[in-house]
Structures are given as structure tokens and as C-alpha cells.
Amino acid sequence: MSATTTSLGGTAIPTRSPLVSWLAVTSVTLGIFAIGTSGNLPIGLLTSIGATYHISDGTAGLMMTVPGFLAAISAPTLTVATRTLDRRLMLCVLMIVLAGANFLAAVAPYYWLMVISRILVGFVIGAFWSIGSGLSSRLVPPARVARATSVIFSAVPLSSVLGVPVGTFIGDQLGWPAAFAAMGVLTIGVLVMLVAFVPALPAVEATRLNVLGDMFRNRMVRVGLVATFLLVLAHFGAFTYVRPFLEDVAGAGPNLITVLLFVYGVAGIVGNFVAGTMAAHNVRRTVIVSASMIAVATALLPVLGKWDVGAIVLLVVWGAAYGGVPVCSQTWFRKSFPQGTEAASVLFTASFQATFSVGALLGGVVVDASSSSTVMLCGAVTAVLMTVAVLSLSRPGQPG
Numbered sequence: 001m002s003a004t005t006t007s008l009g010g011t012a013i014p015t016r017s018p019l020v021s022w023l024a025v026t027s028v029t030l031g032i033f034a035i036g037t038s039g040n041l042p043i044g045l046l047t048s049i050g051a052t053y054h055i056s057d058g059t060a061g062l063m064m065t066v067p068g069f070l071a072a073i074s075a076p077t078l079t080v081a082t083r084t085l086d087r088r089l090m091l092c093v094l095m096i097v098l099a100g101a102n103f104l105a106a107v108a109p110y111y112w113l114m115v116i117s118r119i120l121v122g123f124v125i126g127a128f129w130s131i132g133s134g135l136s137s138r139l140v141p142p143a144r145v146a147r148a149t150s151v152i153f154s155a156v157p158l159s160s161v162l163g164v165p166v167g168t169f170i171g172d173q174l175g176w177p178a179a180f181a182a183m184g185v186l187t188i189g190v191l192v193m194l195v196a197f198v199p200a201l202p203a204v205e206a207t208r209l210n211v212l213g214d215m216f217r218n219r220m221v222r223v224g225l226v227a228t229f230l231l232v233l234a235h236f237g238a239f240t241y242v243r244p245f246l247e248d249v250a251g252a253g254p255n256l257i258t259v260l261l262f263v264y265g266v267a268g269i270v271g272n273f274v275a276g277t278m279a280a281h282n283v284r285r286t287v288i289v290s291a292s293m294i295a296v297a298t299a300l301l302p303v304l305g306k307w308d309v310g311a312i313v314l315l316v317v318w319g320a321a322y323g324g325v326p327v328c329s330q331t332w333f334r335k336s337f338p339q340g341t342e343a344a345s346v347l348f349t350a351s352f353q354a355t356f357s358v359g360a361l362l363g364g365v366v367v368d369a370s371s372s373s374t375v376m377l378c379g380a381v382t383a384v385l386m387t388v389a390v391l392s393l394s395r396p397g398q399p400g
Contacts, residue, residue: 016199020197021139021140021141021144022140022148023193023196023197024139024197024198024199025136025139025140025148025151025152026151026193026197027190027193027194027196027197027198028091028132028135028139028152028194028198029151029152029154029155029158030155030189030190030193031091031094031095031128031132031155031190031194032128032129032132032133032152032155032156032159033155033158033159033162033163033190034095034098034183034186034187034190035098035121035124035125035128035129036155036156036158036159036160036163037159037162037163037164037167037183037186038098038101038102038121038124038125038183038187039064039067039071039121039122039125039159040064040159040160040163040164041163041164041167041168041179041180041183042060042063042064043064043164043239043240043242043243044164044165044167044168044171044243044257044258044261045167045168045171045176045179046060046061046063046240046241046243046244047060047243047244047247048171048172048176049063049114049176052176053110053111053114055111056368057241057244057364057367057368058364058365058367058368059364059368061240061241061360061361061363061364061367062115062118062360062361062364063114063115063118064236064240064356064357064360065357065358065360065361065364066115066118066119066122066357067118067119067121067122067125067353067357068122068236068353068354068355068356068357068358068360069122069353069354069357070119070121070122070123070125070126071122071123071125071126071129071349071350071353071354071356071357072126072349072350072351072353072354072357073122073126073350074122074123074124074125074126074127075126075127075129075130075346075349075350075353076130076346076350078123078126078127078130079127079130079131079346082127083203084203085203086200086201086202086203087131087135087201087202087203088194088198088199088200088201090127090131091128091131091132091194091198092191092194092195094124094127094128095124095128095187095188095190095191095194096191097120097123097124098120098121098124098128098187099184099187099188099191100120100184101117101118101120101121101124102117102121102180102181102183102184102187103180103181103184104116104117104120105117105118105177105180106177106178106180106181106184107177117180122353125349125353126349126350126353129345129348129349129352129353130345130346130349130350131345132152133152133153133330133345133348133349134344134345135152135201136148136149136151136152138201139198139199146276146280149276149327150272150273150276150327153272153276153326153327153330154269154272154273156268156272156323156326157265157267157268157269157271157272157319157322157323158265158268158269159265160261160264160265160268160319161262161264161265161266161268161269162262162265164261164265165258165259165261165262165265167179167182167183168254168257168258168261169258170182172254172255172258214337215333215336215337215343215344215347218336218337220332220335220336220394220398220399221333221336221337221347223389223390223393223394223398224329224332224333224336224399225347225351226386226389226390226393227287227329227332227386227389227390228329228332228348228351228352228355229351229355230291230382230383230385230386230389231287231290231291231294231325231329231383231386232325232329232351232352232355232356232359233355233358233359233362233382234291234294234295234298234359234379234380234382234383234386235294235322235325235359235379235383236355236356236359236360236363237359237360237362237363237366237375237378237379237382238298238359238363238375238376238378238379239318239322239379240359240360240363240364241363241364241367241372241375242261242372243257244367244372245301245305245372245373245375245376246260246305246311248371248372249301249302249305249306249372249373250305250306250307250308250311251306252308252311256308260311260312260315263312263315263316263319264315264316264318264319265319266319267315267316267317267318267319267320267323268319268320268322268323269323270320270323271290271319271320271321271322271323271324272323272324272326272327274320274324275290275323275324275325275327275328276324276327276331278324279324279327279328279331279332280331282396282397283328283331283332283335283399284390284394284396284397284398284399285396286324286328287325287328287329287332287390288387288390288391289321290321290322290324290325290328291321291383291384291386291387291390292321292383292387293317293318293320293321294318294321294322294379294380294383295379295380295381295383295384295387296317296380297314297315297317297318297321298318298376298377298379298380298383299376299377299380300314301314301373301376302373302376302377305376326348326352329348329351329352330344330345330348332399333347333348335399336399362378363375363378366378
């Protein structure tokens with residue numbers, strides 16, 4: 001088996017104060033928050049954007065599908081192509097591209113220009129996630145790495161609890177282009193923080209394509225890919241169309257939808273930290289619990305989601321479950337292939353984003369052919385399939 005990393009002669013990072021170290025972690029976290037919010041912002045504005053361009057909800061869902069496919073491609077290709085470059089420089093360049101993409105979306109007079117902006121977002125998501133999600137060990141002392149990793153991953157549910165609801169509120173009040181313009185401004189702020197607080201990070205690992213090949217030959221990595229595919233497919237196939245569902249089935253207006261997305265996001269933040277702790281001890285069990293909760297929530301939403309209380313309770317369950325999915329997936333790959341930190345991040349990002357786009361695409365087909373309630377039921381079935389797959393393909397204690 002070939003070596004997983006290549007030394008590039010990088011020197012140790014000078015000792016920095018705890019405050020500056022955590023500000024660096026915060027900068028990376030906000031970067032992932034910015035790309036997460038930019039990637040998911042159309043979920044809260046789907047019907048408004050569709051009305052502007054006179055397209056169906058399913059066609060509008062391409063705004064979610066396109067970034068996912070591009071992120072899946074850019075995660076391995078850009079990470080490998082830039083393997084010798086300083087990682088801080090890469091993060092800064094990616095923030096510049098993201099700001100440009102958001103400003104383009106804000107002024108796009110035609111849907112095809114909106115799609116181009118989403119292509120740029122996809123490239124940024126794949127590369128930034130692959131590089132940024134594994135940097136905690138280079139920003140804080142070893143005793144603080146686990147906590148820093150949870151903080152960085154908290155950006156995923158935070159983008160749901162804060163980014164998407166606030167963006168949705170701005171879009172409902174000022175028009176959806178204003179939401180993308182606001183994201184462009186926020187991204188510039190993140191760029192300033194990265195420059196100010198993140199130290200120079202010379203490449204100390206060279207992730208090569210043969211390393212990724214080694215990972216695919218690992219049985220538990222393959223099981224993790226199956227689990228990630230089914231679980232993310234279940235979530236995004238349904239959640240991409242949660243706004244049409246809340247409008248059509250729950251009869252929710254813009255203000256209530258903002259509240260519901262906020263509640264969902266709060267539950268996601270809690271779920272992120274709880275699942276992070278659980279996954280460190282037993283990632284297999286944690287993944288199964290998350291999948292079961294998503295299955296229950298999406299199966300019951302068409303029945304109980306007609307009432308505000310039912311919708312709130314089930315979105316809390318769904319949010320708590322999904323909040324733990326990214327950290328569980330990353331932990332699964334890291335435990336299955338501990339000798340390649342950045343390679344594990346690349347595989348996590350590529351598989352996650354590819355499935356994200358497939359889920360949004362298939363959900364769009366279902367919602368156009370049937371209804372948003374049918375999409376929810378399909379999500380429940382897929383989550384159950386994921387649970388069955390993990391139980392049958394792995395044993396307790398795997399990966400260890």
C-alpha cells in the first residue's frame with residue numbers, strides 16, 4: 001500500500017496565544033458557515049426564485065443539484081491539484097470566488113446566469129470543505145483538537161439555524177436578490193478574518209489520487225460510502241423541498257416558515273455536538289440512531305405536519321438527527337482510514353456533495369410528478385434502507 005502523505009518540508013507552526021488560535025478556528029468555521037448558507041439559501045427562497053424566472057419547483061431545485069455535483073468533482077481534483085500550496089492562501093482565494101458568485105446571483109437577470117453562479121458555489125464548497133474541515137489539528141494544541149473539530153462542524157447546522165432563516169427573512173422582506181447580496185458582503189468579512197487570524201499553513205500532506213484509491217480498497221470505507229449515500233440522499237431528497245411542503249400541507253406563511261427553519265437549525269446545532277461526542281465512542285450506533293430519527297420525522301410529517309405543533313416537533317427531531325450526520329460521516333472515514341487526514345476529508349466532501357445533488361435532483365423529479373408529501377415518504381424509506389445496510393454490512397465496534 002502506498003504512503004498516504006508526502007512530507008513537503010513544512011515547519012511547525014509557531015506557538016500562538018489561545019485567543020488567536022480560537023479566532024483562527026472561528027474564521028474557518030465562519031467560512032464553512034458562509035459556504036453552507038450560500039449552498040442552502042435557495043431552499044428558503046425556492047418558490048420566490050422560481051416565480052421570478054417562471055420555472056417549476058423541480059426546475060428551481062437545480063440550484064441545489066448543480067453545486068452538489070460540482071463540489072463532488074472539485075473536492076478531489078482541486079485538493080490534489082493544489083496539494084503543494086499554502087492552505088490559508090487557498091481558503092482566501094475560495095472566499096473571493098464565493099463572494100463573486102453571490103453577487104452574480106443577486107443581479108442575475110436570467111436563470112442560466114443564476115446556474116453559473118451556483119456552479120461557482122459548487123467549486124468553492126468542494127475545495128473549502130476538503131481543506132478546511134481537517135485543519136483543526138493545525139490551529140489548536142492537540143488537547144483541543146476534538147473540541148475545535150466540533151466547533152468547525154457546528155457551522156453546518158448553524159447555517160441552517162441562522163444563515164438560511166435570516167437569508168429567507170431578508171429575501172421575503174427585500175426580495176430574494178438582497179439575500180444573495182448580503183451573503184456576498186458576509187463572505188468578504190470572512191475573507192478579512194482569514195487573512196487576519198489564520199497563520200500561514202504550508203502544505204504538509206500531499207493528497208494524491210493513489211491515496212484515494214487506497215481508501216476505496218478499505219472495506220469499512222466502502223460501508224461508510226454506502227451509509228453516507230443513503231442517509232444524505234434521504235435528507236436532501238426531502239429537505240430541499242421542505243418549503244413547498246410547509247406551504248402546501250401545513251399552510252404556513254413566510255413568517256412561520258422562517259420560525260420553523262430556525263427551530264430546525266437550533267435542533268441541528270444540539271445534534272451536532274451530541275452526535276460528535278457519541279460518534280467518538282461508537283460511530284456505527286450514532287449513524288443508526290440518526291437515520292432512524294430522520295425516517296420517523298419524514299414518515300410522520302405528511303400526517304402530523306398539517307398542524308403547527310406537529311410540524312415543529314418533527315422538524316426538531318429531523319434537525320437533531322441531521323445535525324449529527326456530517327460529523328458522523330467524517331468520523332467514520334477518519335476512523336476507517338486514520339493514516340490520511342486530508343484524504344478522509346476529501347472523500348467525505350466528495351461523497352456528501354455528490355449525494356446531496358442526487359437527492360435534490362431525484363426529489364425534484366418526485367415533487368413535479370407527484371407531491372411534496374410523497375418526497376417526504378421517499379426520504380423515510382431511504383433512511384430505513386440505510387439503517388438496514390449498516391446493520392448488515394458492519395459489526396458492532398466497526399469502524400474502530
